[in-house]
Amino acid sequence: MDRLDRYRQIIRTVLKPYTDIRYANVNVKNRSAFDTETDQYIILSEGWDKLQHLHGVLIHVEIIDSKVWIQVDGTEDGIAQELLQSGVPKEDIVLGFHEPSIRPLTGFAVA
Template sequence: MDKLEPYRNIIRNTLAEYLNIFYANANIRNRAAFDSQNDQYLIISEGWDDKQHLHSCLIHVEIIYSKVWIQCDNTENGIANELVQAGIAKEDIVLGFHEPNVRKYTGFAVA
């Protein structure tokens, strides 16, 4: 069985948990933008803090050449270990937000 379809399900299920986050200090909600055809998975935070509109990427994960690339992770604890606990092999996860020369020290894939 191809590992990518289970990986896609793990990514969707793990990221979906972030849709239920409640922000006490601002009227913000998280929204999912999942594109399984192009293997792009994002959680976008959008809302208002008083009169200021907020719109940012909370999480961006994509699959590139059978590796799970975490391109953006603005969560408190990071999602890489959550993905590992859910069944994605550590050697298949790249912390894309780290510089390439730093990745070898992360314990995850370098590319």
């Protein structure tokens, strides 16, 4: 298995448990949308809070130029550590939700 295939597998493995989260105070379900052709991996939250429809991206990860970009991370603890623990090296993880001038200060890849 080459490096990118390994990253794809790791991303799916790390993100999949987020589809099992149950919220006590709102009728929302998390759903996965994984596209290995375009290397987009998304966890969507969708449901209802009384009369209000809720729909948003909880997590968005993509592979760009052989690096794992975390574009959105709405989790409590952050998924970067989970990716690290699963075998993605720090130099291959970009915290894309930080503006480019901040990325060198994060200890992760800048692009």
